[in-house]
Amino acid sequence: MTETPEETKPEPAAQASEAKSAQPAKPAKPAAADAEVSRRGFFSWAAVAWVGFTAAAGGCLTAWGRFMFPNVLYEPPTSFKVGPPSDFAPDAVDERFVESNGVFIVNDQGQLYALIAICTHLGCPPNWLEAQNKFKCPCHGSGYYRNGINFEGPTPRPLERAAISIDPDDGQVLVDKAQKFLWERGQWDDPSSFLTA
Amino acid sequence: MEAIKSIINFLSYPEWSFTLSLILFGLAMWSKALWTKAGGWIMLILITVFFGLSLFDPNFFVVVAKPDNVPIVMMIYIIGFFWWYAMYKAHQNDRRIEAGEPTFEKSESEDRIFTWPDLVFSEFICMVLLTVGMVLWSILLKAPLEEPANTSVAPNPSKAPWYFLGLQEMLVYFDPWMAGVVLPGLIIVGLMAIPYIDTNKKGNGYYTFKERKTEIVLFLFGFVILWSELIVIGTFLRGPNWNFFGPYEYWDINKVEPLVNVDLSEIIWIKILGVGLPGHWFVREIFGLLFTAFYFLVLPVLLIKNKFIDGFYQKMGPTRYYVGMFLFLTMMLMPIKMYLRWFLNLKYFVHIQEFFLNL
Numbered sequence: 299m300t301e302t303p304e305e306t307k308p309e310p311a312a313q314a315s316e317a318k319s320a321q322p323a324k325p326a327k328p329a330a331a332d333a334e335v336s337r338r339g340f341f342s343w344a345a346v347a348w349v350g351f352t353a354a355a356g357g358c359l360t361a362w363g364r365f366m367f368p369n370v371l372y373e374p375p376t377s378f379k380v381g382p383p384s385d386f387a388p389d390a391v392d393e394r395f396v397e398s399n400g401v402f403i404v405n406d407q408g409q410l411y412a413l414i415a416i417c418t419h420l421g422c423p424p425n426w427l428e429a430q431n432k433f434k435c436p437c438h439g440s441g442y443y444r445n446g447i448n449f450e451g452p453t454p455r456p457l458e459r460a461a462i463s464i465d466p467d468d469g470q471v472l473v474d475k476a477q478k479f480l481w482e483r484g485q486w487d488d489p490s491s492f493l494t495a
Numbered sequence: 496m497e498a499i500k501s502i503i504n505f506l507s508y509p510e511w512s513f514t515l516s517l518i519l520f521g522l523a524m525w526s527k528a529l530w531t532k533a534g535g536w537i538m539l540i541l542i543t544v545f546f547g548l549s550l551f552d553p554n555f556f557v558v559v560a561k562p563d564n565v566p567i568v569m570m571i572y573i574i575g576f577f578w579w580y581a582m583y584k585a586h587q588n589d590r591r592i593e594a595g596e597p598t599f600e601k602s603e604s605e606d607r608i609f610t611w612p613d614l615v616f617s618e619f620i621c622m623v624l625l626t627v628g629m630v631l632w633s634i635l636l637k638a639p640l641e642e643p644a645n646t647s648v649a650p651n652p653s654k655a656p657w658y659f660l661g662l663q664e665m666l667v668y669f670d671p672w673m674a675g676v677v678l679p680g681l682i683i684v685g686l687m688a689i690p691y692i693d694t695n696k697k698g699n700g701y702y703t704f705k706e707r708k709t710e711i712v713l714f715l716f717g718f719v720i721l722w723s724e725l726i727v728i729g730t731f732l733r734g735p736n737w738n739f740f741g742p743y744e745y746w747d748i749n750k751v752e753p754l755v756n757v758d759l760s761e762i763i764w765i766k767i768l769g770v771g772l773p774g775h776w777f778v779r780e781i782f783g784l785l786f787t788a789f790y791f792l793v794l795p796v797l798l799i800k801n802k803f804i805d806g807f808y809q810k811m812g813p814t815r816y817y818v819g820m821f822l823f824l825t826m827m828l829m830p831i832k833m834y835l836r837w838f839l840n841l842k843y844f845v846h847i848q849e850f851f852l853n854l
């Protein structure tokens with residue numbers, strides 16, 4: 299703030315001093331006129347340059363700082379609540395959380411579990427086909443039973459389960475995708491891979 | 496009309512259409528009449544009549560007229576033309592060589608022409624025509640853009656770019672590691688290796704079929720059948736859920752196609768021997784491993800005396816012969832696995848999920 303008067307003032311002064319020094323030098327070479335910059339004029343120009351440089355550097359720094367926070371869509375949290383267990387009808391596949399969180403909530407034979415909606419062949423998102431009672435991948439045609447076990451197409455292993463539990467505070471079903479349970483490793487017997495409905 | 500359509504629909508199911516195309520391919524390579532001007536015209540007219548008539552069918556029209564798929568129709572014509580042209584020249588040259596006359600290329604290279612204007616001028620004309628074509632194409636057929644991407648929703652069917660549809664078809668029959676990395680890598684390496692493996696000096700600088708029959712038939716089998724035909728199949732005949740659809744069939748998302756498939760180990764241990772699967776992977780997969788060893792180690796030796804490749808071992812020497820054989824047998828895994836899948840529902844020969852190793 300205090301700099302601004304200093305910043306504006308030197309300009310006319312500098313012009314005046316230039317004009318003054320230019321007049322007598324007119325008959326002589328113009329180059330000589332440029333050389334005769336007064337001490338005061340030099341410092342006022344230096345101040346302008348310095349302020350300009352600081353502003354430019356500050357601008358760059360701000361832009362750089364903004365660059366650190368890009369316009370991204372953050373991934374939904376890996377752990378989320380899907381509502382009370384009573385929401386899930388028996389022997390049904392719930393597709394409400396596929397688009398937002400990428401899991402199918404399956405209620406099958408008295409067990410409630412979360413199947414991660416990623417094909418274990420090459421990672422496409424499979425669809426649930428109610429009429430045929432199976433998951434089917436649109437990319438190379440892998441098919442899975444309702445419980446996630448693969449039975450057709452090229453995929454070598456079943457779908458993966460996410461950890462599932464009941465939140466002790468409000469009794470809602472809590473799904474945690476950070477923890478996965480693989481059938482071929484025998485992890486589907488793990489009590490945190492399903493809920494008994 | 497409907498009867499014809501349903502026959503064509505039935506015949507275009509992979510087990511029949513692929514068998515049919517193998518037979519036709521064999522006939523084509525054997526035939527001489529096809530590679531004459533008359534033969535070429537007849538093929539062109541047949542294909543065009545087929546497409547022309549089929550366009551009246553709404554289901555066919557929807558698929559073929561998609562902006563994505565128009566280039567594939569063009570590809571069919573272009574591959575057909577160049578295949579015919581090369582074979583036409585080759586057969587003519589063969590006749591000339593037999594009669595003791597100089598080949599086309601020999602007599603042509605006697606008289607020389609100038610780069611400018613002869614070559615550059617025709618290049619320029621081609622460039623202009625191509626540019627006009629591209630501009631018209633981009634105006635008439637809109638780019639097939641879709642809604643913004645969402646990682647948890649995929650279009651159904653999800654198709655790779657057209658030039659990768661052959662690879663995508665391969666992924667239906669193989670483990671992703673094999674079909675996505677090993678086999679494509681071998682295709683590239685194998686193509687690069689051809690000049691080092693193929694020691695037949697005949698046919699350098701001129702078209703000929705007689706002097707390198709085996710080489711040409713093998714290459715065309717890989718290119719026309721395994722690469723191009725699979726692209727065509729992937730484009731026109733693969734519908735929702737990657738199910739198979741005949742050309743006049745409606746793409747019904749709910750079409751049921753039972754495709755339950757099993758591993759070789761299950762077929763042998765459970766179905767044939769009637770005992771359960773052994774616990775240890777090595778015992779479990781022993782038959783698949785034995786088959787693989789037989790296929791890659793013993794079969795090349797057995798094939799040395801085969802009529803089709805007789806004399807190749809002597810000409811090429813053991814190393815070249817084996818490398819060439821290995822590449823050839825790897826290529827043949829594709830049709831072999833396709834047939835086993837269609838008729839025996841076989842999934843993998845070797846399925847060692849413990850090491851993510853599946854064949």
Ligand code: FES
Nearest residue numbers: 417419420435438
């Ligand atoms: S990614 Fe699902 S079948 Fe290949």
